Amino acid sequence: MSESLIAYLLLSGTLAAIGVYGFLERRNLIGILISIELILNAASINFLAFNKFVSPDKGLGQAIVLLIIGLAAAEATLALSIILVLYRGMTSINIEEANHLKG
């Protein structure tokens, strides 16, 4: 079981589903950020799993995962700074209150 591709895909799929759910349902911006991290990790696991079982070149998947980790770090920085600015403006990080674009 631990050696099959399906197990890895199930894990990453579950992780991604949890991420999307949190992304859509959390009202706390930090929570949403964490959910995004979950989705990114699910993608990373996907890459590694396919790399291990399908691809002939073992280095490529790991390189991409490293790239994703870097990307996630940059994204977290950017997102946190946006959240900080939002907090300064609204004294809240509840996303339901940031609805000024309402038609």
Add this chain to the structure above:
Amino acid sequence: MELFLIFTIVGSPLIAFLMIALLPHRLKRIAPLLSISFIFLSFLSSLLFFLKHPQIQETPFEVQWTWLQANRNLSFNVGFLMDRLNLLMLFVVSLVSFFVQVFSVAYMADEGRGQSRYFAFLSLFSFAMINLVASNNLLQTFIFWELVGLASYLLIGFWYQKPSATEASRKAFVVTRLGDLGFYLAVALLTLHLGNLNFSALNSPEAIQSLSGGMITLVTLLIFTGVMGKSAQFPLHIWLPDAMEGPTPVSALIHSATMVAAGVFLTARNYALFSASSISMETILIFGTLTAFVGATLATIQNDIKKILAYSTISQLGMMMMALGAGSFEAGMFHLTTHAFFKSLLFLASGALIHHFHTNDIWEMAQKGSRSQVLTLLVIAVGGLSLAGIFPFAGFWSKDLILEALEHKPVFHAAALLVSFFTSYYVFRLLFILYFRSETPHAHEEHHESSLLTFCMNFPLISLAVGSLIVGFMGTDLMHHKLLKFISPEAEGKLSIELMMTGTGIAVLGLAVAYWNYLKRKIQPPITATGFRRVLEKKYFMDDLFEKVFGRMVLAFSAFLNWFDKQMVNGKMVNGTAWSTLRLGALLTKVQSGELQDYLMIVFVIASAVIYFLVK
């Protein structure tokens, strides 16, 4: 050279119109001079054209260019046709126009600023009329047919400050439009079925054979409705008496000599087509007879001199139509020619009286001493005797020719004789009232006009009087039927002596009754209306009929359209579109909740759906 001449004939009044319209204000005073010289140029060119082509009777001259090429079978042309028929009309139109314009110089002398507008419109009318006559195809004729209608509208309403004049101009325009609708349908039908609207093609035996009998009847009757409108045939004659609101020279030119004769001309132009349908010919004959009778009887009770002449014009147009319907188009055209001269003469002379006495009422004229206007009364006598058909004046010859043409149709012949009786009656009534019932004028009341204006007034009167005499003689044995032969080489024009005696007898009978009524019994207005006279005073209820029935119908329909426009077009369609757009927009703003996660939800749902369908 021919082309140049034709362009001079048809183009010079247009040049006059444009020049007058564009004249700077300082130079507006030369407008009459321009107008008169250009119409004279037009007349000279048509004379020159005739002299250069004496054989025009046998070989018509035609030029044409393609205007629109719709497809291989259908093209619209512009062109000019010169044959005996329209050369005659060209002479009549340009000559009468010329005299009327000269007369207008005196008649409109007090008009000031309006004078240039007046002469511009007259030139526009001459242009349209000459082109109408010179066209070689039905479509072009239709275009200029509408243009003369426009010019007539503009000139009837020339005194636009007078509500009655604008009312009359509108009436004339709308009533003739009613007839033109039929004409337009005929043009469309002929285009569909023949694809060639040239007169020579329309009247060729092949074209007539290729159309079914019913189609020919339909087309000719539709053309005839246009003719009824323009030539004031019963029951569309109601606009002509009202058109007398315009200046008198305009009535002389447009509403007696030229435009109203256009219908007669159009029928004569398409005579082969009309002759191919006996139903159409019968219809023309019947409507002509009705028109002649209605016009002549209505003329007998009018007190307004212009109204008398207007109804008389209607009746004479009816006579022309009778001649055409009876199968003698040369009689119709001959009567058209003589009528153009003596009726424009009568109108101009009545204009001279109106100008002098400042009234249209013949009784008032008599009171103010109409007897003093010797020259005017003399030419009225010439025109009147001609109209009444007294030997040897022009009308005698042409009217007898019509009677001759009707000889084999006893009912219509009798009707024509009755019409002659009424004609002679109202002519002598007019003459008796103006001369014998006139008070002796006060001698001190002489106001002198400048000699130029007097000349402008008298010269056309005398020329037209002489002209009408000459034209009459040109159709008789004495001149070897020159005019008749010119109209139609086969014309015989022999008048039987019995017919001449009958015609004269009827005319004398009319004279006798008029003598009895107005010189023996000394009838004076106001006259109580009884019996038939009441019907006459109501104008056979035709105006009422149009006003009450058709007017109401049109108004009701307009009210419906008004409602439809307000409620349906404006309410449901225009405002409805705006309303539903607003509502839809309001609905769609609900989607814009402003919550990021709602948007993302939509993105996810759509993206998953897209991916699902792509992968599947």
